[in-house]
Amino acid sequence: MNDIHSIAQMEHLLLTSMYEISRELNSSLNYCESTSRVLRILHEECGLLCGILAIKDVARNIMLVKSVHSPYGENSSVDTNVSYKAGEGIIGEFLLQNSTIVIRDLSRDMRFANKLALYDYTKPFICVPLKDAANHTIGALSAQPLYSSDDYISVLCRFLEMIASLIAKNVLLAHQVENKQVQLQKERDGLRRKVRNNYSFDNLVGHTQAMRQIFEQVRLVAKWDSTVLLRGESGTGKEVIANAIHYNSSRASNAFVKLNCAALPDNLLESELFGHEKGAFTGAVKQRKGRFEMAHNGTIFLDEIGETSPAFQAKLLRVIQEQEFERVGGVDTISVDVRIIAATNRNLEAEVANDSFREDLYYRLNVMPMQLPPLRERLPDIPDLVDFMINNLSKKQKRKLSITDAALRVLMSHSWPGNVRELQNTIERAAILTESGVIDQNVISFPDKPSISMPHAGQPPQQRSAVHQPVTELGRFAPVDERQAVIDALEQTGWVKAKAARLLNMTPRQIAYRIQIMNIDMKQL
Template identity: 55%
Template sequence: MIERTELIEAELDTLYLISQVLNSTQDLQAKLQGVLEILHKRSGMRSGMITLRETENDAMVVTAVHSDSAVKPAQPVRYQPGEGLIGTILDAGSTLVVEKVADEPRFLGKLGLYDPELPFIGSPIYVEKSELVGVLAAQPTNSLFLGERARFMEMVANLIAQSVKMLRAMERKQRDLLSERDHLKQALIKNYSFENIVGHSAPMLKVFDSIRQVAKWNTTVLIRGESGTGKEVVANAIHFNSGCASGPFLKLNCAALPDTLLESELFGHEKGAFSGALAQRKGRFELADNGTLFLDEIGEISASFQAKLLRVLQEGEFERVGGTKTINVNVRIIAATNRNLEEQVTEGTFREDLYYRLNVMPIHMPALRDRTEDIPQLAEFLLGRISAQQGGRYLEIKDSAIRILMKHNWPGNVRELANRLERAAIMSPNGIIDRDVMVNTGLEDEIGHHVALKPQKGPPVDLNDDTLDDRERVIAALEQCGWVQAKAARLLNMTPRQIAYRIQVLDIAMKQI
């Protein structure tokens, strides 16, 4: 009775110590090794071994071993279902007790771990009632109370199961997060590849060449151009096609913040640096370390802040607001502006040394009016995005609408074109954007007589082109004749009555010139 009481006390003490190990912050391997050591030292269960099921098959691989004389195998040791004592437990799914290992024909001794004269107890490790994930095995130092010791081993196996369950859940979550990260990263790279900078005109081919050249090096880039020309798209393309594509890519519009907030936003601040600074905060430069920082509207920053920015660009170091510690960073700077910096340097509103530090590799984005031949391709690309935003809705733009677009001056550049096409898509009930839909967006009103009187670029539309439908053919003829029905009728070999009927049937809105 005294021996049984001592055994129960030792087992309770062992369970407590094992629970502490399993609740520690160590990795699973260290936890399992610690469990076997406690079993060996505190409960008289020697030659401990834990196997865990491999996720890709039903085999059990030896994960942890503890013995005074055991040597860790050079290669992983595995047990298949039904193979040896471990395989038998895996197959049966229940605790196995052997009174003497030497008398057990199924014993394989793969590890050279067990004493053939001692008993053997192996218990399955269940995460759920039906999910067996491993086996806990050890040898009692004698044959006393094997039933009680088997139940004790089952309790230890249950404690191990909880740790394994939590680890498996964390591993699945981590795999899902990594998979989602990789998916999003691939989507980013795809979204900001060269294919998403649309254009085949000579000015755009020059831009593509500049991007390919500058992406190879970690040099500062200054993107010039009017608002809405796609400077941010180019900045994205440079980063995601460069050697620092795996690093962070941060953006900041310098015109959106006053100097005090701009300094805190870029350099960060220490706790208590100013009213409201309740905690330390890293700035964009620090967060973009080993990556890219895109500074939009760089021409808007004040003269006082230009000096602070120049130091970071030249030395790669700064201090947080309210701090004294110098922080060094490796950040690639891409700046953008629609301002005439040369003029600002002459006027003294922009530092000359900062201008030269930024203008290492300039890229000039052409205005849309200077590359009107890209408008058809741009319209198709933008309509694809608008279609996705509208749930995959079918959208089609007719040549008659394209011709209207190509005659506009586009003061808002590509941003204005995207806005106009989205408006046209909303106003088109069937998703087909023709001349009338485009006129209904207000584009014709803004152009006025300029549309009809401005000479067309290139040859007139071929009225015999089989790809034109009746409506487009009639509109093209009217446009070529200044919307005079009689002249358009002669071009189409019709009578004035016939073309008037066609205009009515095809629901063509006549322009008054």
């Protein structure tokens, strides 16, 4: 700056510096760091010495020094011990006003408080406000001009005001991002607490011996990273147990990724679990992470693992064994740290014997097997389960719900082929049907799904008969047996649906529904 002889030269130099300053401010959301570099540019290139950035602390109503450029090479950043109260020093004045302050002679201004001991009292001093969109002061930017000429001071003052405007935008953006991050962290922590409460041990309901044993196993296995295989009929609560294991483990703060293996064919299942590279197949327009990558340092829950094909099981075996894989269409090996919980309602031992499930994968998954009992084997747990479900429904429907003893007796007498899931649906259906909030036996209903008794082997078709089954026997027989019984009844009655329905103690609508869903071809006689 010593070779500057004209205002035009100074303005040209300041314009060049403006570009560099803008680039520094756009390089980071940490305004303290970027402003420190800006203050250095102002000092070394623009003739604005010993710059200070002070930001208003609204809670304490003070101006807090955030960045300083020292001519002694000691660039102090974020010295929170230096602050100015309202009316204290020139910077403190900006808590009372929001207009630029120019001091021609520091030695004659009693307001000046040189707390940092940086300034030359024989030179002028400029302090400009940082303002938000509402013209409120959010901080102050100050520096000491190298030159005392009124023309130079006027140019430098306007320039410093422009720099203050740029810094203000940077500060506001940084505060917005910080506030958003704090808000997201609070929401995240709140959701984590809610999820952990939802899947805490207190929410595992049941007091029968079988369930107490399951709960004890959950407590023990949650401490370690061993692979868990959850077994049991559909609707017994395998996913609830998987949630309890994850959210009570050391991985609870990391991802819990779920995938129903029965919902996708092998080619899509591979892409879903392992991800794919761009162009790996038609429609792969960009790289995509798989579920295993998403679950890194967390847990992955593979539901219906018994539904996968042996070809896919071979690929899955490597991930479980080595904790590494390649994306579809990729060559780079990706290593992950994932805890695996699998679930199935199939008899895997029989599947292994039939060569439909790989024996090596079975042993890899069967490290910690947990057999969940069907609800019909834990009927004493029904009152506790019902109370738990009614409390949850009461919160959901925002009303008080209760159940009578008569309704409980009806629930206790049912065989529950759909297990806990069926019980939950039954309770919700009953709650919808009651206006008073008291669930009585008259609103308890079960799906219209009568079972059909099968004839003894060797009995002629014309002598076969069906016996109406009580509600507690619904769903006792497999669908293939039901289908054959319907066909036999139709054959016996000359393929007249109404007569076959009477023979089976059904309504014409019920038998027509079964004919449709069982794909029975009606013969025309």
